[in-house]
Amino acid sequence: MENFKKKSFTVLKYIAFGVVIGVLVGAIDTLFGRVLIAITDFRTDYYLFLLPFLPLAGLLITWMYNKFSAVSLKGMSLVFETGQSKRNSIPLPLVPLVMIGTWITHLFGGSAGREGVAVQIGATLSHRIGRKFHFSNNERVLLITGMSAGFGGLFQTPLGAVFFALEVIVAGYLEYEALLPAFIASIVACITSHTLGLEKFSVNVTDTLDLTDYKVIIFLVIMGIAFGLVGRLFSYLLQKSKDFMKNKIKNPYVRIGVVSVPLAIILIFFYGGRYSGLGTNLISASFSGGEVHYYDFIVKLLLTIVTLAIGFQGGEVTPLFSIGATLGVVLGNLFGISPIVCGAIGYVAVFGSATNTLIAPILLGVEVFGVANVLPIAIVCIIAYIVNGNLSIYSSQQKAMFGFEE
Structure with a gap:
């Protein structure tokens, strides 16, 4: 009692x-x-x-x-x-x-x-x-x-x-x-x-992928590998860039003041501020039939890394959403399958890979895009998680193997 x-x-x-x-x-x-x-x-x-x-x-x-x-x-x-x-x-x-x-x-x-x-x-x-x-x-x-x-x-x-x-x-x-x-x-x-008036971002994705078609399965595997590698690349470059900037330019004022000059120039002249901020403009374009360039994902990736590495504040997740969504749309068009569905999968899979999480991105996919594509989302997220190989955007993240923390 x-x-x-x-x-x-x-x-x-x-x-x-x-x-x-x-x-x-x-x-x-x-x-x-x-x-x-x-x-x-x-x-x-x-x-x-x-x-x-x-x-x-x-x-x-x-x-x-x-x-x-x-x-x-x-x-x-x-x-x-x-x-x-x-x-x-x-x-x-x-x-x-x-x-x-x-x-x-x-x-x-x-x-x-x-x-x-x-x-x-x-x-x-x-x-x-x-x-x-x-x-x-x-x-x-x-x-x-x-x-x-x-x-x-x-x-x-x-x-x-x-x-x-x-x-x-x-x-x-x-x-x-x-x-x-x-x-x-x-x-x-x-x-x-x-x-209190903060709106949720969600897209009702009704298109589905035919998982009885072996070509679709192959494409999902390729996407899992691609999204996993992009998440891994983001994590690797972010940590290396932060270390490089701190070691090469030890004065934080010089580091952020000098490097942000070319950064500002690039952000201005690359499609008029297209890659500034969160990347929600790229996300909107991905799910509304807007213009998505094949290089959007890599340019956003690199500019976000530079912004954070030199000392600006913010986070990585929303840019990761935009990187994954734009890459997914490009791959969907390349494979001849629904770019909206592929964008939705990329949106969560790159996030999962870069943060070294698995359950969270799958659930996030359901909460943002609905349940229609939960199985392909899960398949791709699992593959991306494996391909990532335990790297994370969070350098202080610990790893646990068989219940024992490293």
């Missing part, structure tokens, strides 16, 4: 924790997301006036971090290190710094994402609140709950968010103790952000 009461109390405590974090993080996600949308629209209209100031924007971001919390520059690494018991806490100044830094990056045309911001905000607040009110002694439970709320509230994909947070800290190991509070937090964050 005593054991039952103890377990019941733990369940109620986790539910309460999930609700609190879900509401708080969902509200902040809404603020962050709606301002980012407004900034993106403004930059799209006035990119010729804003992009030339990208180097100055970079200097401002670097100054802010060094002035108020230099350690916060480590970003997602702080979340991973805390979850792996390598550090005790995540600095609270990270929350406003990463939000403002990302807004500035996008306003002046840097090629970056947004999920890193939401995940860092969620993890920071969840860890701080969870510790203060003793919701759990398990560091990973606290972090995974917040990460789920951050990702889920921003993208409004609660299942994908939960399993992304569960899978990503230690690849190959799932902290099932965190499942209940993470699920509650993700659902509540989604409801909160939606209620």
